[in-house]
Amino acid sequence: xxxxxxxxxxxxxxxxxxxxxxxxxxxxxxxxxxxxxxxxxxxxxxxxxxxxxxxxxxxxxxxxxxxxxxxxxxxxxxxxxxxxxxxxxxxxxxxxxxxxxxxxxxxxxxxxxxxxxxxxxxxxxxxxxxxxxxxxxxxxxxxxxxxxxxxxxxxxxxxxxxxxxxxxxxxxxxxxxxxxxxxxxxxxxxxxxxxxxxxxxxxxxxxxxxxxxxxxxxxxxxxxxxxxxxxxxxxxxxxxxxxxxxxxxxxxxxxxxxxxxxxxxxxxxxxxxxxxxxxxxxxxxxxxxxxxxxxxxxxxxxxxxxxxxxxxxxxxxxxxxxxxxxxxxxxxxxxxxxxxxxxxxxxxxxxxxxxxxxxxxxxxxxxxxxxxxxxxxxxxxxxxxxxxxxxxxxxxxxxxxxxxxxxxxxxxxxxxxxxxxxxxxxxxxxxxxxxxxxxxxxxxxxxxxxxxxxxxxxxxxxxxxxxxxxxxxxxxx
Ligand code: NAP
Ligand code: MG
Numbered sequence: 001x002x003x004x005x006x007x008x009x010x011x012x013x014x015x016x017x018x019x020x021x022x023x024x025x026x027x028x029x030x031x032x033x034x035x036x037x038x039x040x041x042x043x044x045x046x047x048x049x050x051x052x053x054x055x056x057x058x059x060x061x062x063x064x065x066x067x068x069x070x071x072x073x074x075x076x077x078x079x080x081x082x083x084x085x086x087x088x089x090x091x092x093x094x095x096x097x098x099x100x101x102x103x104x105x106x107x108x109x110x111x112x113x114x115x116x117x118x119x120x121x122x123x124x125x126x127x128x129x130x131x132x133x134x135x136x137x138x139x140x141x142x143x144x145x146x147x148x149x150x151x152x153x154x155x156x157x158x159x160x161x162x163x164x165x166x167x168x169x170x171x172x173x174x175x176x177x178x179x180x181x182x183x184x185x186x187x188x189x190x191x192x193x194x195x196x197x198x199x200x201x202x203x204x205x206x207x208x209x210x211x212x213x214x215x216x217x218x219x220x221x222x223x224x225x226x227x228x229x230x231x232x233x234x235x236x237x238x239x240x241x242x243x244x245x246x247x248x249x250x251x252x253x254x255x256x257x258x259x260x261x262x263x264x265x266x267x268x269x270x271x272x273x274x275x276x277x278x279x280x281x282x283x284x285x286x287x288x289x290x291x292x293x294x295x296x297x298x299x300x301x302x303x304x305x306x307x308x309x310x311x312x313x314x315x316x317x318x319x320x321x322x323x324x325x326x327x328x329x330x331x332x333x334x335x336x337x338x339x340x341x342x343x344x345x346x347x348x349x350x351x352x353x354x355x356x357x358x359x360x361x362x363x364x365x366x367x368x369x370x371x372x373x374x375x376x377x378x379x380x381x382x383x384x385x386x387x388x389x390x391x392x393x394x395x396x397x398x399x400x401x402x403x404x405x406x407x408x409x410x411x412x413x414x415x416x417x418x419x420x421x422x423x424x425x426x427x428x429x430x431x432x433x434x435x436x437x438x439x440x441x442x443x444x445x446x447x448x449x450x451x452x453x454x455x456x457x458x459x460x461x462x463x464x465x466x467x468x469x470x471x472x473x474x475x476x477x
Contacts (some may be wrong), residue, residue, distance in 0.1 A: 005316075008323045010112045014099050020050045021186070023058055023210060024063035024193035027203025032058050034211060039186055043107035043320050043329040043364040051186045054209035059178070059218040060066065062207040066149040067224055069204030075146055075174045079135035086131035086172060088199040093124040096195065098410040100188055104160055105320040107187040109329030110158040110283055110364070112321050119161045122445055126164040126463075129447035130172035133468060137173065140465060143474030146174035147250060148226035150471065151219040153240075155232045156182035157286040157332050157387075162231050163189055165462045166208060168447075175227070175472035176205045180219055184332050217243075219274060225249060232289075234411075234456050251444060252460030252470045253261045254288065257413030259293030260406035261430065261442060264399075266472045267418035271308045271440065276391070279416060279442040281327055281369050282313060285389040286335070288457075289414035291442055294371075295402050298395045305373065305393065312369050313356040327389060330365040337390035339367050346372045346381035351392070377408055385411070399424065403431045416442045435443030435461075 002452075020036070022029040032051030041048055044223050052064070093100065101116040108121070109414055125172025151169045154162035159181055170177050181189040196206045207214055212238070219241050230240050231254040244251050261279045263272045277293070290371035294305050311328040320328035330336040347353050351372040355373050361365040375382050375392040382392050396402040406415055415434040417425050429437040435452045438444060447453070450466035452458060460470050 005324070007319065009319060010102055010105075010323060012102060012106070012321070013169045014100055015106075017153065018049060019054075021190050021210070022052045023054050023062070023230040024190065024196075024206070024208040025058070025062045026207070027197065027201075027244055029193070029449070032210070034058070034215070037183065037212070039107055039184060041106050041364075042184075042331050043361070045363055048107060049187065049211045051059060051190075054180075054215045054218075056218045059215060062178040062209050062270050063149060063151070063219075063222050063224050064075055065204035066178050066207055069202055070146070070148055070176040074171075074176050074205050079137060079144075079172075079174070082171065082174065083131045083134035085199055085201050085263045086168065089195060089201070090124050090127035090131060091400055092198055093127060094121065097121070098371050100160060100191060102321065103191055105328070106186050108156065108159060108185045109331050110194065111328045113323055113325070114283060116466060119158060122447070123160050123164040126447045130168040133169075134172040137468070137472065140468045140472065141474075142469045142472040145473040147471055147473060148175060149224060150177045150226040150227040150229055151222065152177055152179040152229045153216045153219065153232065154181055154470065156185040157283060157288070158413070159185040159260060160188040160192065160415045163192060166229050166231075166370045169462070169467045170229070170471045171205065175467060175471050176317065178207045178209060178219060178225070180211065180216050183210075186210040220244065227251070227471065230254070237458060238449050250429060250470075250476070251394055252462070253458035254460070254462060255456060255458040256387075256403065257288045257453065257457050258293060258383065258385055258411045259289055259291050259414040259416070259434065260293045260295050260408045260432075261305060261416040262295045262402045262406060262418050263297065263300070264416065264417075264419035265297040266420045266421065268440070269300065269304060269307060272418040273304065273311050275416060275418060275440070275442045276308060277311055277315070279332045280391045281389050282443055284327055284330055284367070286331060286387055289388075289443065291416050292386060292391060293406075294391055295396050295405055296393065297402075298397050301395050308371065309354065309356070312371070315356070315358075317358050317362060317368060327369055330367050330388060336365040336367060337374045339386055339390060342384060342386045343370060343390055346375070346392070347383060349379045349381070349382060351375045351379055375451040377405060385408065399428060407431075407433050410456040413457035414438070
């Protein structure tokens with residue numbers, strides 16, 4: 001029988017999208033004093049809403065609100081009481097999970113099956129996990145004294161998940177926060193603000209200031225911020241490190257990556273192919289820890305690449321709200337331009353480019369799943385972060401060559417190792433300069449597990465007990 005593909009779009013009717021959104025300061029939505037900007041759906045270029053831009057004065061108002069809430073309420077509240085708010089927020093996230101997933105997919109372009117099954121459940125899990133720590137900080141190893149007011153800046157690739165990674169541990173430790181989401185994906189942070197209201201979180205504990213880079217800069221520069229937590233590009237991370245140098249502000253930086261996914265000749269090959277696909281095509285490759293360099297042992301390269309091409313041919317690219325979609329839209333025209341440029345450079349440098357045949361929608365920002373073979377260490381596509389659905393394939397002969405190639409990068413966020421031999425996993429993993437090494441799997445995230453980078457991938461850890469160190473005074477002892 002001939003089965004034809006029928007789209008299965010998730011309904012948008014659950015959303016109560018507003019035409020305009022204000023800033024969330026001191027428990028209320030207020031007008032901004034900057035120039036409002038539009039956020040669009042990158043899959044259709046439809047304008048979703050107009051969002052307030054926080055001026056320097058608005059950022060100041062948010063920091064003041066956070067300071068008041070910290071001094072008068074949040075830092076005085078017993079941990080067991082703070083935990084109740086965090087549990088309540090976690091439960092509301094679960095209750096409103098469909099709404100959050102639909103909004104995330106609309107504003108960001110990621111497939112609904114990822115926002116629904118990965119992002120939002122892990123967001124709730126982070127709040128549950130850190131709620132559990134709030135009254136047990138004396139066992140953290142970092143003391144129980146919060147830093148104060150945290151200024152937090154996040155990127156567009158996992159808007160709600162990065163918000164959870166920042167806000168949940170900060171609040172559990174007794175800090176208050178001012179968070180700036182990315183300009184292209186502000187909407188789920190504003191829905192989260194509504195959730196804070198619904199949870200009766202005391203005003204000023206969480207403040208959301210929307211805007212672009214200048215708003216982030218104002219938050220970093222503010223004199224009454226005790227802590228800056230940033231996730232984003234290495235270039236902006238370096239600028240932030242320079243801006244806080246010489247001040248008493250503490251800083252954590254989660255930056256870029258160029259992870260090696262290393263496949264040895266004894267690896268379960270079909271499982272490895274799934275891991276490679278997940279490693280680079282999950283979230284359109286807009287993943288700081290994406291397995292963007294495939295290092296495959298020479299003896300199995302041909303067989304593995306044939307299977308990978310076949311598997312890539314089955315990926316569905318298209319409407320992020322379609323439940324069948326595997327690869328959604330590229331987040332912005334600027335990001336698409338960057339991916340195109342680097343890919344064209346890969347071709348000019350002599351690497352072999354391949355994508356499966358696929359029809360891309362006419363409107364919106366799209367890039368087909370792509371692999372480059374014959375890549376060498378000197379190629380820019382082997383060294384620079386593409387941050388899109390583009391895989392560079394290199395080969396190796398021995399474990400030491402694989403380790404050397406994997407470490408030959410300024411980054412050090414993550415890596416994958418595929419082999420049946422446990423001893424080889426330990427041998428390789430202990431020599432890789434990467435914050436996270438996955439064995440026979442990839443892109444697994446859990447709130448109990450610390451995540452963070454070596455070298456230019458940043459400093460500090462998020463998640464797990466280690467994640468508390470970023471928000472407690474004893475954290476750098
Ligand atoms: P980005 O340009 O560095 O932006 C990140 C955030 O910083 C955004 O909210 C951005 O605002 C803001 N920003 C820009 N300039 C700033 C400045 N001078 N001062 C303060 N804030 C400023 O990064 P992106 O291109 O959006 O995000 C992708 C990058 O994030 C990739 O390199 C990726 O590897 C990295 N990333 C790392 C992790 C990790 O955990 N290590 C996780 C996710 C992403 P606007 O965007 O509104 O302009
Ligand atoms: Mg958007």
